[in-house]
Amino acid sequence: MKFRLGYVAMTLNLHDCSPSGTVTAAVLGRLPDEQARMYRLKRVAAKNLENTLRILIYNKAYNIKVYRLTSKLIPLATHPLTKGWDYTGDFARELKKIGDFIKENDFRVSAHPDHYTLINSPSQDVIKQSVSDLDYHVRLLEAMGLDDYRYKLVLHVGGLYNDREASISRFRDNFTRLPDRIAKRIILENDDKSYDAHDVLCICRDLNIPMVVDVHHDWCLNRGEALEVILEDIFKTWDGEYFRPKIHFSSPKSQKDFRSHADFINAEDFEQFLRYAVKPGIDFDVMLEAKSKDSALLRLSEQLGNIHGVIRLNEAEFEM
16 A cells, blocks of 8 residues: 655745735735736736746655645635736746646645635625635636646535534535536545534535545544544545545644644654554555645655655655
């Protein structure tokens, strides 16, 4: 069984390389005219795209093929101030260059729309804004030439809204109304407060959606059932997909602040997870959600190389 490590958005080992530069609506609104506003937006977006390609080139050098794109590539893309902005047209060349590099190197890239993207909300305004945000993410992937549905968007089920069953039903109904170009991108993740791994697995089976299990979230919220018991069933939701199953892993910042992510990964916890994750005999990928990003990945990589039974193939790929 093989597994690969990836990280989220930002590298700490390249100078001046944030892909998430932004400008606030308040600042934009104070600029004198439309020309000045668009100049500011395009300058920030161009730098974000340039840095994204730099990060991907860096990832290739370290054999890191699993990577989450930031949702902030194009600042204020869904804000009313930028309504009508053809950002994919303005940056067609840059986006295609990123997409070509991803495809040439068979990178697994994804994105994780922000927590306010809620398709089970009882508010139609929230639903409308959520679909707009999903469309923004898909437009970027399409402009990169990543037309294949293998490149996914991670979502949570959403809020409870004082009625779990009604909220789940609303998620199902709204999901089935999404256009295929969006719906076929979505994978669901368990969260740490509302919907545990068992809840999400049932929804994924019902709607034929791949599930990404977040191990840290499962520590925060579960039914007293060991994740080991349902892990193979979670992996099977990926049957027929191009990429192998994916897992999110992070370590708690502290016992007091248990839900927050630590800077690095606790290698002992990760080893314990591996001991049961290997049992289904299915290859998988791990998205590390550590505050220290690629530095956390590289430190864990070194630590895994010292664990009995783990063979380090390169900086980000291992065999057990």
